[in-house]
Amino acid sequence: MPGSARVDFNALPCDVTILRARHEEHHVLLASGGRSLQLVVNTRTVSYQFHLTTDALWPQQLGKARLAALDALNALTQTGRFPARYCPPDPRSRRLSVILQALDGALAGARQRDIAVALFGNARVDRNWTDPGNHLRDQVRRAVRRGRYLMTxxxxxFLR
Known part of the structure; x- marks a missing residue:
């Protein structure tokens, strides 16, 4: 086919996992640097070298996602990396990072003020720790409480 190329998954700098789902359906998972792309390949036998083709027309609700997947695959084959723009960080990641760090401190026996310093820095803790509203202390307490809840x-x- 003119303008097409075979994809050799063995040559890509990523982890490749192939799972047979049904008679002629296989799932190929490409993972690198915390990012992944899953492809469904319809073929009787699977090797690590494919000639990939896709439908040209999709249901409207799938169009953007499929084009993004094709662009990510194309970038991976050409540059060896997944584009970051297709793997945005989870909006909860900053909050969860604070929660986990607070939980780690609490489980290690750290005082709440020490946890606050680790999370927000000395300057902010010096300014706000004794504030009558206790906002910073409450933030630390809530983070530790949420961490304990997530742990138990x-x-x-997250598994659903």
């Missing part, structure tokens, strides 16, 4: 049973929400 809340993690199941």
């Amino acid at each position: 049973k809340g993690y199941r929400d």
Whole structure:
């Protein structure tokens, strides 16, 4: 086919996992640097070298996602990396990072003020720790409480 190329997954600098789902359907997972792309390949036998083709027309609700997947695959084959623009950070990641750091401190026996210093820095803690509203202390307490909840049973929400 003019203008087309075979993709050799063995040559890509990423982890490749192939899972047979049904008789002629296989799932190919490409993972690198915390980013991944999953392809469904319809073929009887799977090797690590494919000639990929795709439908030209899709249902409207799938169009953007499929074009993004093709662009990510194309970038991976040409540059060896997934484009960051297709793997934005989870909006909860900053909050979860604070929660986990607060939980780590609490489990290690650190005082709340020490946890606050680790999270927000000395300057902010010196300014706000004794504030009558206790906003900074409350923030640390809530983070530790949420961390304990996630540790004991809340993690199941992430698995759904």
